[in-house]
Amino acid sequence: MSDTDILHAFNPQIQDPDKIQHLSRRGFIGSMMAGAAGVAGASTLLSSVSEAEAAPEPDLPDIPDMPPGGAAADDEAYWEKVAAQFLVRDGVIFMNSGTRGISPMSVHKAQTEAVEAVNSDPAMCWSTYFFPGMDKIRQDMADFVGADVDEIAFTNSTTDGMGLGFMGLDLKAGDEILTTNYDYGWVKNMMAFRAKRDGLEFKMVDISDPSFRVLEDPQKVIDVVESGITPKTRFLTICHINYTDGFVMPVKEICEMARAKGIITLIDGAQPPGMMKLDMQDLACDMYAGPGHKYMMAAQHTGFLFLRNDAADRVQPLVYTGSSDPDWAIEGARKLEQRGSTSYSDRISIGAALDFHNKLTREAVEARLRYLALQLRQGLREIDGVTVYGSDNPDLSMALVSFSVKDLNPSDIVGRLWYRRPSIYIRTVGAAGDFSGVRATLHVMNTAAQVETLINRVRGLASN
Numbered sequence: 085m086s087d088t089d090i091l092h093a094f095n096p097q098i099q100d101p102d103k104i105q106h107l108s109r110r111g112f113i114g115s116m117m118a119g120a121a122g123v124a125g126a127s128t129l130l131s132s133v134s135e136a137e138a139a140p141e142p143d144l145p146d147i148p149d150m151p152p153g154g155a156a157a158d159d160e161a162y163w164e165k166v167a168a169q170f171l172v173r174d175g176v177i178f179m180n181s182g183t184r185g186i187s188p189m190s191v192h193k194a195q196t197e198a199v200e201a202v203n204s205d206p207a208m209c210w211s212t213y214f215f216p217g218m219d220k221i222r223q224d225m226a227d228f229v230g231a232d233v234d235e236i237a238f239t240n241s242t243t244d245g246m247g248l249g250f251m252g253l254d255l256k257a258g259d260e261i262l263t264t265n266y267d268y269g270w271v272k273n274m275m276a277f278r279a280k281r282d283g284l285e286f287k288m289v290d291i292s293d294p295s296f297r298v299l300e301d302p303q304k305v306i307d308v309v310e311s312g313i314t315p316k317t318r319f320l321t322i323c324h325i326n327y328t329d330g331f332v333m334p335v336k337e338i339c340e341m342a343r344a345k346g347i348i349t350l351i352d353g354a355q356p357p358g359m360m361k362l363d364m365q366d367l368a369c370d371m372y373a374g375p376g377h378k379y380m381m382a383a384q385h386t387g388f389l390f391l392r393n394d395a396a397d398r399v400q401p402l403v404y405t406g407s408s409d410p411d412w413a414i415e416g417a418r419k420l421e422q423r424g425s426t427s428y429s430d431r432i433s434i435g436a437a438l439d440f441h442n443k444l445t446r447e448a449v450e451a452r453l454r455y456l457a458l459q460l461r462q463g464l465r466e467i468d469g470v471t472v473y474g475s476d477n478p479d480l481s482m483a484l485v486s487f488s489v490k491d492l493n494p495s496d497i498v499g500r501l502w503y504r505r506p507s508i509y510i511r512t513v514g515a516a517g518d519f520s521g522v523r524a525t526l527h528v529m530n531t532a533a534q535v536e537t538l539i540n541r542v543r544g545l546a547s548n
């Protein structure tokens with residue numbers, strides 16, 4: 085069978101009928117309210133669903149309870165049950181949460197049922213369900229990242245949050261704005277665009293020297309970033325985790341250094357929320373943009389922007405619609421969110437995703453992902469011809485594992501892993517300084533057995 089035949093042999097339907105039958109019927113509006121993904125205020129909506137309409141509900145497998153004393157990172161029996169909460173097709177190993185994540189069943193269900201609520205109860209769903217529900221979800225989101233509730237704006241993606249924070253910041257002609265050459269292309273483009281429009285000076289420090297990529301001493305990268313700062317620098321953005329090589333930047337130290345010089349900081353947090361425990365107060369950044377749809381495992385088109393209360397006056401909305409009460413939500417991060425109607429059914433999924441994370445606990449998830457990533461890095465390092473980027477130092481690496489295989493270009497690696505069964509889904513990554521490789525991003529839908537499969541498949545590629 086050719087590679088193309090294998091691709092076409094996939095049934096585009098989700099292949100596990102037992103899983104999917106739980107997830108999308110009108111009668112499940114009731115169960116949404118009672119289940120793990122329930123949303124405050126939802127019970128009023130429930131009462132509008134007649135009992136006759138509510139079909140008997142097959143049981144949705146529960147999010148597994150923690151074993152007594154918590155789930156150890158290597159407790160495969162427990163984590164296999166967690167992995168079984170996802171709808172990924174048989175024959176597919178999904179290792180790309182860092183680009184676009186997938187939702188476990190409870191989150192998928194909360195989202196689809198919220199869509200059903202819009203279409204089946206269009207009059208009442210807003211006041212009885214979505215609006216009160218979002219207040220609770222905003223508080224839960226704030227708690228999840230160690231922020232004040234007024235410091236959270238819901239956005240549509242990381243990039244959306246980066247744009248709201250950066251494009252709305254009070255900068256003037258002649259100000260310098262700074263990032264690194266390892267930061268995300270869309271963010272660099274945004275900075276170049278505004279620099280041209282408003283007469284700003286756009287600068288990038290070069291952190292591509294390999295000694296920064298296997299860095300055991302974070303001070304080196306702090307010094308490099310500091311070397312790009314001049315008395316005119318007003319704004320600094322860096323990735324929390326470099327999306328290329330998985331290097332965890334010393335965000336706290338860099339933000340404290342920037343703050344002491346009067347520079348406002350915006351962190352590109354595309355990867356960490358849902359992967360590692362976050363505390364905005366401790367990180368010392370002024371702004372932090374994250375997605376809902378990657379490691380958080382909420383729906384696509386979701387995200388958040390943290391805007392520190394004492395920086396809020398410096399960032400103004402680019403579009404501001406307010407609400408029927410003209411004074412409502414003008415202060416704080418929420419002012420950035422007032423942009424007309426949005427997809428509440430997507431945003432509702434954030435609540436269910438937070439419930440899912442909180443049930444597993446952030447500590448257990450972080451320990452599990454560190455464990456899997458360490459297995460993968462160590463297994464790959466033993467293969468001749470494979471270069472693994474990143475460090476085993478837990479302060480400097482997390483669940484992104486980037487590597488290259490001698491003589492194979494990254495797209496070939498990705499293609500060969502995908503077009504043979506089981507199909508392993510990872511992506512290529514490239515950055516300045518000739519850095520190019522592939523990246524596996526591990527999450528709780530992955531098991532130790534899947535990590536072993538990836539290692540064995542890469543061994544096969546390297547030996548050919």
Ligand SMILES: Cc1ncc(COP(=O)(O)O)c(C=O)c1O
Nearest residue numbers: 182183241242243268327354375
């Ligand atoms: C570092 C970084 N920033 C921004 C983005 C874009 O994220 P989003 O799709 O949430 O806009 C990505 C996506 O992978 C990323 O890795």
